[in-house]
Amino acid sequence: MIKPRPEMIAETRAKLVAAARHAFGTVGYAQSSMDDFTATAGLTRGALYHHFGDKKGLLQAVIQQIDAEMTARLNRVSAGAATRWQGFVDECATYIEMALEPEIQRIMFRDGPAVLGDISQWPTTSGCIVALKKSLGQLKQDGMIIDIDEEVTARMINGASSNAALWVANSDNPEETSKRAVQGFRTLLEGLRSKQV
Amino acid sequence: MIKPRPEMIAETRAKLVAAARHAFGTVGYAQSSMDDFTATAGLTRGALYHHFGDKKGLLQAVIQQIDAEMTARLNRVSAGAATRWQGFVDECATYIEMALEPEIQRIMFRDGPAVLGDISQWPTTSGCIVALKKSLGQLKQDGMIIDIDEEVTARMINGASSNAALWVANSDNPEETSKRAVQGFRTLLEGLRSKQV
DNA sequence: CCACTTACATACGTGGCGTATGCCACAAGG
DNA sequence: CCTTGTGGCATACGCCACGTATGTAAGTGG
DSSP states (O other): OOOOHHHHHHHHHHHHHHHHHHHHHHHOTTTOOHHHHHHHTTOOHHHHHHHHSSHHHHHHHHHHHHHHHHHHHHHHHHHTSSSHHHHHHHHHHHHHHHHHSHHHIIIIIIIHHHHHOSGGGSSSOOHHHHHHHHHHHHHHHTTOBOSOOHHHHHHHHHHHHHHHHHHHHTSSOHHHHHHHHHHHHHHHHHTTBOOOO | OOOOHHHHHHHHHHHHHHHHHHHHHHHOTTTOOHHHHHHHTTOOHHHHHHHHSSHHHHHHHHHHHHHHHHHHHHHHHHHTSSSHHHHHHHHHHHHHHHHHSHHHIIIIIIIHHHHHOSGGGSSSOOHHHHHHHHHHHHHHHTTOBOSOOHHHHHHHHHHHHHHHHHHHHTSSOHHHHHHHHHHHHHHHHHTTBOOOO
16 A cells, blocks of 8 residues: 555655646736745655746746647647648637646746746756647648748747737636637738649 | 026936946835935935826836937838838837847836836836827728738837747847847737738 | 924834854665 | 665744834925
């Protein structure tokens, strides 16, 4: 019944990440007291410093977890679409939808960049950016889209969607505004398609 | 020789804003000690709390100042272009260039949103967004661009350029990367033009 | 000239962070 | 077994930064 040692450690780390994720996602990184959320995990800051070095280290771990979830979700969406182009569009729409979730928005698009800097500087390169780049590369190979710089375009799509989401989430009428945003996004993406009549 | 009272006050406020702007722009908002940068302005936190309420209030004042400068710069650029479309493209390119400046990037695109939330929630609505919207509206009236949602598009351009700039600024070779970014941006904007043969 | 406000400085309390240290469980070696 | 580490985590301490409460001098209106 007694769990093996490595499992206990993993559980401790998971509990800390979960507690921090909740705190960061609700009240924000700077407003989250380490004493508080470690206590809710049944631990103290001692465990935190031991496993993650400092508050920023824990934020990185949280981000890594969320990013993995988001990447998996994006891959599922693009894989389930009829055409590659449709898959890409769906992927972008999903990206906006995800950016609407308060936890993702706060951690991935606001506090994350503010505390850790640009994504490319993060230890764990963002899987979402990679996923977008991959989709763009395939579309280019297939001749579905014009000749673009995948890296640049992926970055801009990332920025555009996160910003659009921020705007939607803070609007008076999120549902309706969301439709406007997604529609505007589709229009923007249409401009990337090949002019095949 | 003795300056009138209101002028003294304005000077005090200006000194605080300037000192905070420098501190925020170099070491970042969270890392800036109020005691430190008020001291470099020859004042104390007492003056800060009196005029700006708290640290966030001072950040708002700093942002307002920078935003005014950026808006003026954007307006100059678009006014000096040959055509409206060219003016708009130049405006966007200028936006990316501005986002490359460390002070603007840090304050306007990283710490600002992280501390104050979405721009639309800021007390002083961002003049830059308004400028972009205005340009888009005129282009639409002129029939130069397809039918788009100006608000959404302005937001996405804002997000795309700020993110692209963040990427450029942290790349190994900023000059070359900047060219790639601007070029990619132009390509994206081309997609908005009317299909007038 | 006096009451009152304004524009700041000073003083204090609190809370959060980082580090140093301590304790306990477990694992390895004799 | 006993002993000697070592890793996992808690406790204790000091520091720094923020916010507020209070003080004070200069200005302002009646």
